[in-house]
Amino acid sequence: MNRRSRISRWVLLGYCVYLILPLYWLLTMALRSNADIAGTFELLPSSPTLANFAEILTNPVWYQGFANSLSYVVLNTLISVSVALPAAYVFSRYRFLGDRQLFFWLLTNRMAPPAVFLLPFFQLYSSIGLFDTPLAVALAHCLFTVPLSVWILEGFMSGVPTEIDDMARIDGHSFWFFFTRIFLPINRSAIGVTVFFCFMFSWVELLLARTLTGSEAKPIVVVMTRTVSASGMDWGVLAAAGVFTVLPGILVVWFVRQHLVKGFALGRV
Amino acid sequence: MAQNKVKDNRAWIGVLPVLLIVAFSGVIPLMTVVNYSVQDILDFNTRFFVGLEWYRETLADPRFVDAFLRQIGFSAAVLLVEIPLGIVIARGMPTDGLRASLLLVLLATPLLIPWNVVGTIWQIYARPDIGLLGVALNELGIAFNYTSEPLHAWLTLLAMDIWHWTSLVALLAFAGLTSVPAACYQAAELDGASKWQVFRFVELPRLKGVLVIAVLLRLMDSFMIYTEPFVLTGGGPGNTTTFLSQYLATMAVGQFDLGPAAAFSVIYFLFILLFSWLFYTSVMRNEDES
Secondary structure, three states, rough: OOOOHHHHHHHHHHOOOOHHHHHHHHHHHHOHHHHHHOOOOOOOOOOOHHHHHHHHHHHHHHHHHHHHHHHHHHHHHHHHHHHHHHHHHHHEEOOOOHHHHHHHHHHHHHHOOOHHHHHHHHHHHHOOOOOHHHHHHHHHHHHHHHHHHHHHHHHHHHHOHHHHHHHHHHHOOOHHHHHHHHHHHOOOOHHHHHHHHHHHHHHHOOOHHHHHOOOOOOOOHHHHHHHHHHHHHHHHHHHHHHHHHHHHHHHHHHHHHHHHHHHHOOOOO | OOOEEEEHHHHHHHHHHHHHHHHHHHHHHHHHHHHOEEEEEEEEEEEOOOOOOOHHHHHHHHHHHHHHHHHHHHHHHHHHHHHHHHHHHHHOOOOOOHHHHHHHHHHHHHHHHHHHHHHHHHHHHHHOOOOHHHHHHHOOOOOOOOOOOHHHHHHHHHHHHHHHHHHHHHHHHHHHOOOOOOHHHHHHHHOOOOOOHHHHHHHHHHHHHHHHHHHHHHHHHHHHHHHHOOOOOOOOOOOOOOHHHHHHHHHHHHHHOOHHHHHHHHHHHHHHHHHHHHHHHHHHHHHHHO
């Protein structure tokens, strides 16, 4: 039986239009010069230009910002996944003293409002000399990406039967061999989904990234906010930068789209 | 959690790295905040112990109470729109094929846009002079201006949040729907159930788990909202769209009122903790049942 009723299909269609319109507008703005934007209102850019995109790709402030963002996102993802893997494994396989409490405590960090940690983070990272480095932002983002990674990985690993562990032991494999050569390959898609979510939450965050960086490690999202206040409203370049920040997300989601539904089905997001 | 688990306290070795890193990025800062919240800090060498003074002051501060009430109003509005809308969208999704993949990517796209860019997109989109939405509304004869009219600012923020986050609810509900066995639909059809009855008695009970998660995630995340209103309205006009996080950030970084900001943080954190506990117990109960 077809569960898709006519009404819900129309709502879906309407919602897609609602989703696309602001994105379309961002794109047209990015294709127009500032004088053009201020002067006339038009639905289709009549004299499209790539000058705004060229500005982003040639101005070091912009492309450095892009590189800074990518470097802390990658660092964060590496740290989060590598510490979360063993933890998720033991949570899915063993009962131990305080396991449920620990799991809950980890989760509360996912829920903690970043605004609460603003000041102490600034002081903590300044005092150990990490302020204004990508590593500082990567570590700060671990606050929510590590609990999230443990949470997602544990959900997937619990679904892997423990018989596999026993069989590897009977076959005489060492634990290390079992974990790296047998267990991790089985959980490939789980790791994929985890990487996706670490990437996502680190990429979209602004508040901590802004607080922990000065001029050296300034991420692209921060460059965007400062450009607005400094040189008046450079709408065209701002929109072009916006387009560039949307692209990595679309790419990532295209690659993990099948695993994504499974990840959501576990309700572990 | 899994069925036949072995009891072994050596498992702590596996959790240790996570423990260390989260302690570093979570516990130390939190303790610093608690420490600040009971002191009056004039500069970093002159400080007095003031006990619960800041807590009393914060809870009695009309601006805190206002921001809190606005926050509740906003979160409630967000939930009331996004949850039903998300369910309807999920029911309209095709289950396979290229169209399904493209729709999934489109739905997931807003979730992956940096939060300040979401604010920027909506700023460009809703401005009465250059924005598609702003100009269109003004053409229709509505004097729409979100920078001067509090009601318009609220509606724009709400529209933006719906744009940004309804996909999350829709994707969760969609994942929940894919787990409904086809046999259930066939049985319902044989019984001559109406569309509404199918939804109410076949789908909704199986969606309960994911919906609880969707509600709590949206509740908690909308409770922490900061970046999007910061970019779009800056909390204005006046203070009409200043929510908790923004008020806190102004206090802590803008005015450097360490003590009161810390007390504020602790109170804020306790609320979030309460939500987290509700979230955790409901997820775990859900897993124990299944």
